[in-house]
Amino acid sequence: MLPRLKPLPMKDRVSMIFVQYGQIDVQDGAFVVIDQTGIRMHIPVGSVACIMLEPGTRVSHAAVHLASTVGTLLVWVGESGVRLYASGQPGGARADRLLYQAKLALDDELRLSVVRKMYGMRFQEPAPARRSVEQLRGIEGARVRETYKLLAQQHGVDWRSRNYDRQQWDAADIPNRSLSAATSCLYGITEAAVLAAGYAPAVGFIHTGKPLSFVYDIADLFKFETVVPLAFRIAAKSPHNPEREVRLACRDLFRSSKLLTRIIPAIEEVLSAGGIDPPAAPPESVPPAIPNPEIIGDVGHRAQ
Numbered sequence: 001m002l003p004r005l006k007p008l009p010m011k012d013r014v015s016m017i018f019v020q021y022g023q024i025d026v027q028d029g030a031f032v033v034i035d036q037t038g039i040r041m042h043i044p045v046g047s048v049a050c051i052m053l054e055p056g057t058r059v060s061h062a063a064v065h066l067a068s069t070v071g072t073l074l075v076w077v078g079e080s081g082v083r084l085y086a087s088g089q090p091g092g093a094r095a096d097r098l099l100y101q102a103k104l105a106l107d108d109e110l111r112l113s114v115v116r117k118m119y120g121m122r123f124q125e126p127a128p129a130r131r132s133v134e135q136l137r138g139i140e141g142a143r144v145r146e147t148y149k150l151l152a153q154q155h156g157v158d159w160r161s162r163n164y165d166r167q168q169w170d171a172a173d174i175p176n177r178s179l180s181a182a183t184s185c186l187y188g189i190t191e192a193a194v195l196a197a198g199y200a201p202a203v204g205f206i207h208t209g210k211p212l213s214f215v216y217d218i219a220d221l222f223k224f225e226t227v228v229p230l231a232f233r234i235a236a237k238s239p240h241n242p243e244r245e246v247r248l249a250c251r252d253l254f255r256s257s258k259l260l261t262r263i264i265p266a267i268e269e270v271l272s273a274g275g276i277d278p279p280a281a282p283p284e285s286v287p288p289a290i291p292n293p294e295i296i297g298d299v300g301h302r303a304q
Contacts, residue, residue, distance in 0.1 A: 007071040007297030010196045011261040013049045015189045015254035018247060021056035024063045031066055046070035049192040049260060052077050052185075064088065071301040073192040077184065084184065084212075087191060094299060097198035100278035101214070101271065105203050110274040114205045117273030121221050121266070137206055147224055155229075155236040174242050178235040181243040182227035183219070185250040187212060190219040193263040198300035221266055226253060264298065 022033040022041075031045035043051070045066060050073035053059065059074065067074050067088065074088040104110045112133055119127035119136055123143065127136055145162075152159030157175050172180075194201050194215055204213025206220075230249050239245045254260065281287075 007069075007301045008047055010049060010071075010193050010264060010298055011258075013047050013260060014044075015048075015251060015260060016050045016052060016185060017043065017048055017251075018052045018054060019043075019057050020054035023058045023060070024053075025060040026062040026066050031063060045072050048072050050075055050188045052188060055079055071196055071297055073188070073195060075188050075191070077188075084187070089195065094198050096278050096281075097299065098200050098203075100276075101199050101203050103276070103279060104271060104274040105205055107274075110276065111205055113273045113275065114270055117270050118206060118217060118221065121270065122224075133206070140206070144224075147228070151229055151232045155232040157232050157235050174238055175232065175235040178231040178242045178246050179228065181246040182231040182250055183223065185247060185254075186219045186223060186227045187215055189254060189260060190222075190263060191215045193260065194218060194267065196298035196300045197264045197267055198298070199267065218263065218267055218270070221270075222259065222262070226257060226259065 019033055022035045024031070024033050024043075026032070027040070031043045033041045033043060035041075045051070051067070053074060053076045055078065064074065076085040076087065078085065104114055115133050115136055116127040119140065122140075128139065131139070148162060149159060151157075152175065158173075159175055160173070162176065162179065191201050191212060199214060201212050201215045202210070204210070204217050207213040207216040210216070227250055230253055231246055234242060234245050234249060237245075
């Protein structure tokens with residue numbers, strides 16, 4: 001009998017890998033990729049935050065089960081990782097943090113406090129006083145557009161606007177393609193961290209109505225210090241395959257900046273701005289008949 005799996009904390013993992021044109025399966029207890037020539041490649045799934053599955057990839061039931069057990073997020077993406085089709089849910093081991101997040105999002109005053117904290121962390125200055133969430137969102141949008149223009153000028157990139165047709169991806173200009181590839185990488189590891197910490201990706205504060213609203217909120221805290229300057233730097237070279245160049249550069253940047261060690265603490269700092277504690281279980285609730293075992297992973301990991 002194999003020993004019980006012990007998930008690694010998110011902060012100790014490699015950020016992401018991309019897989020294309022291969023069958024992902026579990027053989028002899030190992031997570032492997034078998035390509036069209038039959039060559040097997042081992043992936044240390046338990047030490048990866050998320051695995052991006054591009055077109056031409058098939059995944060067995062055993063592989064999905066192993067990934068969920070060790071807390072590795074599987075994300076089904078389009079070619080070059082610029083479209084998101086679906087993702088797994090390796091977190092969800094507890095509800096207290098999800099209820100805490102929902103309580104903050106549903107109360108207008110608490111939500112505004114969280115949004116103001118996000119604004120301050122993102123722009124390194126206090127949010128303007130007496131502004132609603134909608135007003136802060138408008139101020140933020142204007143500053144983001146100006147930041148895009150400034151970075152384009154710094155790197156000598158011909159920048160028009162953040163706009164492209166998802167149905168005609170190849171017709172988009174190189175700066176937009178580079179930015180989309182870079183942000184998709186950031187969203188992938190951010191979603192993995194959100195799930196590992198026990199929160200819901202869909203319950204956002206600035207962004208709402210999307211499956212990854214909270215992921216966008218948290219990723220925005222790091223976007224302009226990490227992937228956006230990188231995307232413009234690569235776009236300035238006019239590479240033949242900007243998406244691949246960006247993905248490789250993001251992987252190296254996430255490792256060198258130790259980004260995975262910062263995301264979960266940032267989530268906790270943002271939510272603490274609401275000034276409330278996570279709700280306690282009601283007294284009439286029924287505790288687990290069989291206590292959960294201790295694990296060394298993050299609180300959102302499902303123990304065996």
